[in-house]
Amino acid sequence: MPLAMAAGRLTARSDADLIQASQRGDLSAFEEIYAAHAGRMKSIAFHMLADRADAEDAVQEAFLKIYRAAGAIHFDTVLAPWIYRILLNCCYDTGRKRKRQAESPLAAEPPAIPNNVPLQLAIRHALGRIHPQYRMVFWLFEVEGFRHSEVAAILEIPEGTSKKWLFEAKRELKRLLTESRA
Amino acid sequence: MTFDCKDLERALAVPELLPDAREHAKVCDACRRELWLWGEMSTVAPGLREEWETPDLWPKIRQTLVAQQKAAKRHGLRGFLGGRLDWRMMAGIAAALAIAVAIFIVKYARPAPAPAAAQDSDFLTEQTLKEVENAEVAYRASIDKLSRLAQPKLSASENPVAISAREKLLVLDSEIDNVRSTVSRNRFNAQLQSELAGLYRDKQDTLKEILQRAQ
Numbered sequence: 485m486p487l488a489m490a491a492g493r494l495t496a497r498s499d500a501d502l503i504q505a506s507q508r509g510d511l512s513a514f515e516e517i518y519a520a521h522a523g524r525m526k527s528i529a530f531h532m533l534a535d536r537a538d539a540e541d542a543v544q545e546a547f548l549k550i551y552r553a554a555g556a557i558h559f560d561t562v563l564a565p566w567i568y569r570i571l572l573n574c575c576y577d578t579g580r581k582r583k584r585q586a587e588s589p590l591a592a593e594p595p596a597i598p599n600n601v602p603l604q605l606a607i608r609h610a611l612g613r614i615h616p617q618y619r620m621v622f623w624l625f626e627v628e629g630f631r632h633s634e635v636a637a638i639l640e641i642p643e644g645t646s647k648k649w650l651f652e653a654k655r656e657l658k659r660l661l662t663e664s665r666a
Numbered sequence: 667m668t669f670d671c672k673d674l675e676r677a678l679a680v681p682e683l684l685p686d687a688r689e690h691a692k693v694c695d696a697c698r699r700e701l702w703l704w705g706e707m708s709t710v711a712p713g714l715r716e717e718w719e720t721p722d723l724w725p726k727i728r729q730t731l732v733a734q735q736k737a738a739k740r741h742g743l744r745g746f747l748g749g750r751l752d753w754r755m756m757a758g759i760a761a762a763l764a765i766a767v768a769i770f771i772v773k774y775a776r777p778a779p780a781p782a783a784a785q786d787s788d789f790l791t792e793q794t795l796k797e798v799e800n801a802e803v804a805y806r807a808s809i810d811k812l813s814r815l816a817q818p819k820l821s822a823s824e825n826p827v828a829i830s831a832r833e834k835l836l837v838l839d840s841e842i843d844n845v846r847s848t849v850s851r852n853r854f855n856a857q858l859q860s861e862l863a864g865l866y867r868d869k870q871d872t873l874k875e876i877l878q879r880a881q
Contacts (some may be wrong), residue, residue: 509735511728518724523717524794530716539716540723547727548867572832584864612715617825640829651679658703 499563506554514551521564522547524628525571531623532575542578546571565637572638603661610660618653625650671697678704762857798859805866812873819880833875838869 505513522543527548529539549570557566611619624635625646632650636643669677674697677683679689691698820835822827842865849858 513729514731515724515728518727522720522723525714526720536718540720543798544723544727544730548730551731562718569830569833573834576827576830603711607710616827618824622711623714626708627714629712631763638831652697653694654704654707655675655678657707660859661703661707 503554503557503563506551514547514554517550517563517567518547521567525568527626528568528571528623529575529578531627532572533579538578538582539575542571542574545578546574549574553598562637565634568638569640606661606664607657610657610664612659613660614653614656618649618656621646622653674700743800761860762855765856793864795853799853802862802866805863805870809866809870809873812870812877816876816880820876827879828876831872835869835871838865841865842869 499517502513502517506517525543525546526539529535529542533539533542533611546567548575553570557563574643611622611639614622620639624638625632630638632643632646635641635646641649669683669686671690671694673683674690677687687697687701730839820832842862845858845862845865847871848864849855852858
């Protein structure tokens, strides 16, 4: 689901309006930002931390930071990539704090891909075995539904790099899945 | 163009070649399976999304924000701090309060010192400030050195961790500039000095981590 759709619930007030209202201490405006993004933020955090409680902690920390930092952002800043960048940083911090590998705990000890499992489960296993950068782009684009321009803004990489990493991710996954099913 | 199995990889990267690949797949089982897998990955991927209810999460966030707003209002600091009260500032404020209380006790709970002693006390404050400033210069020099070491590793990498570290350093540098500018107008403010030291420590830790990761 692209950001524009994710922000569909924000039609009454634009991102800039919501941030301005939040800066004035209007928590209902901030709750609208939460409602629009929290679901996807939890999913991303869970993907990175592999633990629901940790994911919730990271999302909570991210929203506290977003609120504190809202006063410093310019109104022409596109809100969503900025929010997700803060979330990724919180996930890295949480991962470090809890002595886990920052990108993904799955990468620490990649499990073998079992054969004869549904494709979705096999992909989940295989994701733990590919490069973290490729994995992150695959997750944001294919799982969370961000567009390449949005993935690029979140990860602060060129759009072409996002496309290239997605291709590399799928190529690696295809290789791993083909091997496991051979 | 005669499409061969070895052209499949290129066709997946170049969408214009996909019709040829599909045509070839009609007569090649292996390529048909790979093409199916390529498309199927995108089809099933959204199902990997993790969703669960967290009815307590927003109330927890809201409660924390309300508590912070109340604390800021109670101390009348919201305007002064621009609504950006974080734990470093809280720690700084706590340190400043402790120092103020200690000074109050020293000054009023003991017999009044002789004028010469008062001069000594002022002199010690100046001396302490000088020491703090000298330490800051040395600290900054060592952090600059760390920055120079970490910079090539940091700018060369597009790893999300490096990207995150770059962003964190930018935020820290900006905060350091802000606090230094405030400190320059109020050099004797222990809270600000403590906050500045905290920011330098954060920056130093971040740079060390980058170098450790690069090894």
